[in-house]
Amino acid sequence: MKPVDPTVAYPRRCELAAELRGLRDLAGVSGRVLAQRIGVSQSKVSRIENGSTVPSLPEVEAWSRELGLPDDIQRRLTSMTKAAHTEAHPWRTELAGKGHLQNDVLHQECQAHKVRVFQTSVVPGLLQTPDYARHVFRLLRVPMSEADHAAAVAARMDRQIEMYEDNRTYEFLITEAALRWRPDTGKMLAVQLDRIAHLSTLGNVTVGVIPLRARATTVLTHGFALYTRDDLHEATVETVHARVEVRGREEVEAYDNRWALLTQMALFDSEAGDFLGELAAEYRAMD
Incomplete structure (x- = not known):
């Protein structure tokens, strides 16, 4: 079975994943530390960031809060998360x-x-x-x-x-x-x-x-x-x-x-x- 390219099959999910990963990197917070702060496993943070799992809205809100993101970015992430949940x-x-x-x-x-x-x-x-x-x-x-x-x-x-x-x-x-x-x-x-x-x-x-x-x-x-x-x-x-x-x-x-x-x-x-x-x-x- 030929592997499915997630960037083609799930574009909205992958856009959200790239955004979350980039914001975490910019904040200088490791995936392990962020996972502890928002109450999920490190492996789930990895799956979210590689696009294999779509995070829930509460998880994205916690992600934003723990990284100290400004309101306009939090609103954009909320919109992207809702879009990724229905493609x-x-x-x-x-x-x-x-x-x-x-x-x-x-x-x-x-x-x-x-x-x-x-x-x-x-x-x-x-x-x-x-x-x-x-x-x-x-x-x-x-x-x-x-x-x-x-x-x-x-x-x-x-x-x-x-x-x-x-x-x-x-x-x-x-x-x-x-x-x-x-x-x-x-x-x-x-x-x-x-x-x-x-x-x-x-x-x-x-x-x-x-x-x-x-x-x-x-x-x-x-x-x-x-x-x-x-x-x-x-x-x-x-x-x-x-x-x-x-x-x-x-x-x-x-x-x-x-x-x-x-x-x-x-x-x-x-x-x-x-x-x-x-x-x-x-x-x-x-x-």
């Missing part, structure tokens, strides 16, 4: 020279110890069969060559290999509408539903299905993904025009709360398996 990456620039983004997504998944995905319109990429993925990429109407389409499908399948490792958990919530979306024949969709049922048997994978008959506990808006590790908790939303990464504590908590409400509507374990089996049988009978 939008337009598809037209994201895909330029890449063909597809599957390796970028894999990098994001491999950083986390828990991956959670909610989908309202299509089967999540990590659960797709090659045929289903091929149709999804074509129906997105994103300008891609035939070679890029094939590479995207292959890379999406490579992402699924990580699911067979037990050092990471995966949770999925999928609406019935997404399961019924039919990009090709009923037979193809039945095979896709079988694939979901198979992957749900892995010990580190949980699949929840939200049937149309479920009594609503919240609204079904857009899909999103949540990534969690010790010092990382972020959400990713794919819109028509861009991929949006959200890292602000309050903003990510909103997605956590929505996830909790969605789980109350979902079927799990044998109930989810029965639902998938019945739906697959329905689609096999169509063709």
Whole structure:
């Protein structure tokens, strides 16, 4: 997997990192001393300054206070921190020279110890069969060559290999509408539903299905993904025009709360398996 260039993938985060590092150097304060003053580990200061971790707003405020920065610089850092917590990456620039983004997504998944995905319109990429993925990429109407389409499908399948490792958990919530979306024949969709049922048997994978008959506990808006590790908790939303990464504590908590409400509507374990089996049988009978 080719390493992701953070200056390209996370420009706002890296600008903030460079600014914080430069201000600390100008103040003549070591990373170790600053870490002690603001109550974080020295390693976290290093991660903040190399752009691998986005600091919280309270951490940046403490950083500014301990360095004795003037008010105008503190205000600028506050603005930069808020911007770094929500970065939008337009598809037209994201895909330029890449063909597809599957390796970028894999990098994001491999950083986390828990991956959670909610989908309202299509089967999540990590659960797709090659045929289903091929149709999804074509129906997105994103300008891609035939070679890029094939590479995207292959890379999406490579992402699924990580699911067979037990050092990471995966949770999925999928609406019935997404399961019924039919990009090709009923037979193809039945095979896709079988694939979901198979992957749900892995010990580190949980699949929840939200049937149309479920009594609503919240609204079904857009899909999103949540990534969690010790010092990382972020959400990713794919819109028509861009991929949006959200890292602000309050903003990510909103997605956590929505996830909790969605789980109350979902079927799990044998109930989810029965639902998938019945739906697959329905689609096999169509063709």
